[in-house]
Amino acid sequence: MDETVAEFFKRTILKIPMTEMMTILKAWGFLSENQLQTVNFRQRKESLVQDLVLLCEKKRASLNDAAILDIVYTQFHRHQKVWDVFRMSREPGEDIDLFDMEQFKRSFKKILQRALKNVTISFRDAEENAVWIRIAWGSQYRKPNQYRPVYVVYYSQTPYAFTSSSQLRSNIPLLGQALTIASKHHQIMKMDLRSRYLDSLKAIVFKQYNQTFETHNSTTPLQERSLGLDINMDSRIIHENRIEKERVQRVTQETFGYYPQPRLEFAQYKLETKFKSDLNGGILAEREEPLRCLIKFSSPHLLEALKALAPAGIADAPLSPLLTCIPNKGMNYFKIRDK
Amino acid sequence: MELADTLRPDGDPNGGVLAHLERLETRMHRSRKKLEEPQTVQAEETALVTEIQKLRRLRDKLRAEVKRRQAGVKASTANVEPDQTWEITEQEVLERKWENLKAILQAYRFTGLSGRLTSRGVCVCISTAFEGNLLDSYFMDLTMQKPLRIHRHSVPVFIPLEELSAKYLETNIQHFLFTVCEYLNAYSGRKYQADRLQSDFAAFLAGPLQRNSLCNLLSFTYKVEPRGQSFPLCARLLYKDLTRTLPTDVTVTYQGMDALSTSWEEQRASQENLFRTKPLHHVFTSFARKGEMLDMSLVS
Numbered sequence: 065m066d067e068t069v070a071e072f073f074k075r076t077i078l079k080i081p082m083t084e085m086m087t088i089l090k091a092w093g094f095l096s097e098n099q100l101q102t103v104n105f106r107q108r109k110e111s112l113v114q115d116l117v118l119l120c121e122k123k124r125a126s127l128n129d130a131a132i133l134d135i136v137y138t139q140f141h142r143h144q145k146v147w148d149v150f151r152m153s154r155e156p157g158e159d160i161d162l163f164d165m166e167q168f169k170r171s172f173k174k175i176l177q178r179a180l181k182n183v184t185i186s187f188r189d190a191e192e193n194a195v196w197i198r199i200a201w202g203s204q205y206r207k208p209n210q211y212r213p214v215y216v217v218y219y220s221q222t223p224y225a226f227t228s229s230s231q232l233r234s235n236i237p238l239l240g241q242a243l244t245i246a247s248k249h250h251q252i253m254k255m256d257l258r259s260r261y262l263d264s265l266k267a268i269v270f271k272q273y274n275q276t277f278e279t280h281n282s283t284t285p286l287q288e289r290s291l292g293l294d295i296n297m298d299s300r301i302i303h304e305n306r307i308e309k310e311r312v313q314r315v316t317q318e319t320f321g322y323y324p325q326p327r328l329e330f331a332q333y334k335l336e337t338k339f340k341s342d343l344n345g346g347i348l349a350e351r352e353e354p355l356r357c358l359i360k361f362s363s364p365h366l367l368e369a370l371k372a373l374a375p376a377g378i379a380d381a382p383l384s385p386l387l388t389c390i391p392n393k394g395m396n397y398f399k400i401r402d403k
Numbered sequence: 404m405e406l407a408d409t410l411r412p413d414g415d416p417n418g419g420v421l422a423h424l425e426r427l428e429t430r431m432h433r434s435r436k437k438l439e440e441p442q443t444v445q446a447e448e449t450a451l452v453t454e455i456q457k458l459r460r461l462r463d464k465l466r467a468e469v470k471r472r473q474a475g476v477k478a479s480t481a482n483v484e485p486d487q488t489w490e491i492t493e494q495e496v497l498e499r500k501w502e503n504l505k506a507i508l509q510a511y512r513f514t515g516l517s518g519r520l521t522s523r524g525v526c527v528c529i530s531t532a533f534e535g536n537l538l539d540s541y542f543m544d545l546t547m548q549k550p551l552r553i554h555r556h557s558v559p560v561f562i563p564l565e566e567l568s569a570k571y572l573e574t575n576i577q578h579f580l581f582t583v584c585e586y587l588n589a590y591s592g593r594k595y596q597a598d599r600l601q602s603d604f605a606a607f608l609a610g611p612l613q614r615n616s617l618c619n620l621l622s623f624t625y626k627v628e629p630r631g632q633s634f635p636l637c638a639r640l641l642y643k644d645l646t647r648t649l650p651t652d653v654t655v656t657y658q659g660m661d662a663l664s665t666s667w668e669e670q671r672a673s674q675e676n677l678f679r680t681k682p683l684h685h686v687f688t689s690f691a692r693k694g695e696m697l698d699m700s701l702v703s
Contacts, residue, residue, distance in 0.1 A: 161561075161617070163615040164620055165615060219560075220616045221615055274555055277526050277528070277542035277544060278521050279526060279528050280505065281509050281512065
């Protein structure tokens with residue numbers, strides 16, 4: 065086995081936490097059950113990695129096999145990457161999309177390899193007719209850098225593709241072109257949506273986050289659900305602002321629904337607006353140029369935090385539509401200018 | 404899917420709905436067991452029929468008991484408060500009517516297209532089915548404002564809902580709903596066939612089944628006999644019409660062979676015809692049956 069490939073194997077296996085080692089190796093599927101049983105998984109990690117690399121060498125594992133292991137690792141640790149979303153479009157009135165996964169992969173590979181001599185492209189099919197693509201970029205004179213790959217997740221016959229953010233931005237247009245042509249679209253544009261939580265991004269763009277519908281077969285009528293205020297808990301407790309609290313609860317439920325919110329970590333607003341004030345006079349009121357500022361809301365779970373603002377008394381209900389439109393519009397980056 | 408006759412003209416709505424639901428249920432069970440031995444199907448059918456009769460007798464017995472007890476209650480309270488008993492029975496009648504209507508509304512989803520009024524408008528439920536098997540349900544929340552629009556829905560993203568709603572939602576809502584029903588039922592049917600092939604006939608496949616989200620392109624390598632020495636065939640099915648569950652284009656080739664003798668060419672063409680005219684899992688069921696008949700003839 066090539067030295068660089070062996071090194072790549074070693075570093076990839078080293079990344080895997082010991083608790084997940086068996087699961088990930090099984091999911092990878094390159095080493096059989098019998099072969100895995102010949103390895104002692106109780107030894108120290110460094111020696112275990114050495115044994116595994118030797119096994120791979122004996123089985124003549126290729127660079128592509130290592131790349132697939134890298135994909136499996138990333139699938140288990142997708143939160144370690146930040147994901148961007150691209151939307152593709154095609155001219156209206158096109159023929160029916162007869163998507164052939166093998167043709168897509170061939171076409172994608174051909175386009176990239178035609179433009180860049182040195183590039184490693186690997187595919188792994190995933191559930192729901194999706195494919196994970198791993199691309200290691202090289203250049204005219206340099207071999208591909210296996211330690212800075214880009215991942216693309218594409219669900220067949222949809223206009224959306226999810227890519228892991230990478231520092232090497234110069235190749236993004238080429239990547240977009242390959243995706244667009246291989247999936248038989250005409251244009252591609254980057255959405256103003258970014259998060260670590262790939263599944264939440266998928267839920268937002270595929271509009272799968274609000275899936276409780278009122279039917280005659282649903283057992284709990286939505287209106288009767290508890291509003292979280294046990295008014296009749298104890299007669300000695302008097303809720304002074306009961307009517308206002310109930311209004312706030314109602315407005316919050318109407319805006320955010322009864323479903324778990326998709327998970328985002330931030331929302332960013334770039335403002336370029338003139339100062340507005342009720343008071344006459346003041347220095348800022350006369351300023352002609354718009355003020356420029358950047359406001360960023362961060363949270364381990366932004367939308368749940370926003371949902372909790374009004375009931376906690378920190379903000380008025382209803383919240384600003386700039387905050388509540390995030391999942392609907394599929395954006396968490398905004399540029400706001402005066403009209 | 405045919406419309407369900409939920410109210411029979413014999414004046415007994417309860418018997419009609421329940422009997423009909425029971426029929427649908429037995430039909431579903433029956434068509435699921437098509438692959439098993441005909442004898443077991445028969446035996447199970449008779450077992451089910453006797454079970455149904457037993458349950459019906461029990462139900463009638465319980466109903467008679469309920470009536471008897473109600474009459475007893477009425478009789479005992481009749482002496483004390485004549486007005487109140489009259490109210491109780493009216494309330495009971497209304498409650499029974501309400502339960503009836505709720506049950507009928509719940510059963511409406513078996514017609515394939517049903518709905519419920521919401522505060523904003525209406526929530527439409529499309530229940531898909533294929534060959535009498537009830538499959539996934541999809542929902543659309545419509546707002547009854549000008550312009551009429553879809554507030555949210557659970558239709559998969561690869562179904563061209565935006566296109567259809569742009570064309571028909573405002574102008575002809577009936578056509579819109581029926582078209583969406585068509586697309587979703589056809590998608591469910593194609594998906595059902597592909598799933599059946601993957602799960603029930605994996606022994607016939609020489610490699611993985613290639614499919615896509617819409618299940619409108621299927622590509623696989625198969626053998627007519629799972630264990631036999633027959634040559635593997637490559638099949639490629641294209642479903643260009645998204646409202647149909649049968650393919651529009653079928654290509655079958657013998658793996659790795661270009662020129663064929665006339666008998667082989669005939670076989671190849673007949674295979675193509677099979678896939679073009681019968682649902683995918685039925686084609687493989689017929690392969691399985693042929694194999695069984697061959698086995699039986701070899702034994703005898």
